[in-house]
Amino acid sequence: MLKNQVETILPTEWGNFRMIAYSENEEDWMPHLALIHENTDFEKPVPIRLHSECLTGDIFHSTKCECGKQLHQSLAYFQENGGILLYLRQEGRNIGLINKMKAYNLQKNGKNTVEANLALGLPADGRNFEEAIQILEDLQLKSILLLTNNPEKLAAFEQSSIQLIGRIPIEIKASVHNQNYLETKKMFFNHILEL
Secondary structure: OOEEEEEEEEEEOOEEEEEEEEEOOOOOOOOEEEEEEOOOOOOOOEEEEEEEOOHHHHHOOOOOOOHHHHHHHHHHHHHHHOOEEEEEOOHHHHOOHHHHHHHHHHHHOOOOHHHHHHHOOOOOOOOOOHHHHHHHHHOOOOEEEEEOOOHHHHHOOOOOOOEEEEEEOOOOOOOOOOHHHHHHHHHHHOOOOOO
């Protein structure tokens, strides 16, 4: 069971966030993180972003995906509207960084992200959002708005105690480097994308 291990105030260019580390024990070096913007109004449905870690996109601004841009767009949204970012340690759709890099190499030879994962004997998407719901329940949220294009994230709340009021689209314009990646998201995972 996840527990609030520690919290602190994190000043950022998007304002101050209360940052909470959630893990089963305090020795976990890679806890999930909840970042609660100082302007969040808990009396209304709270805007939420479930963001799976993407070291290549979030930190190094890889153009192979839109993860880093979605992260920054979410933080900018929270600056204006309040909200909570859950930073989930599920790198590469939960296959880990080393396998993600192996998948990148297969993608150079023409495979899309799904085909590359499957060729490595891994799931197309190994993520789950049960721990995210545990965190939101610990924060005593009753109703939310979800910043997502992913129907799996929307479905995760169907059997939860948290009422999903609506979806806020978070689409990033495709580039020559991530067009195939986004088309795969739309075709295989039914992401709600205009492209």
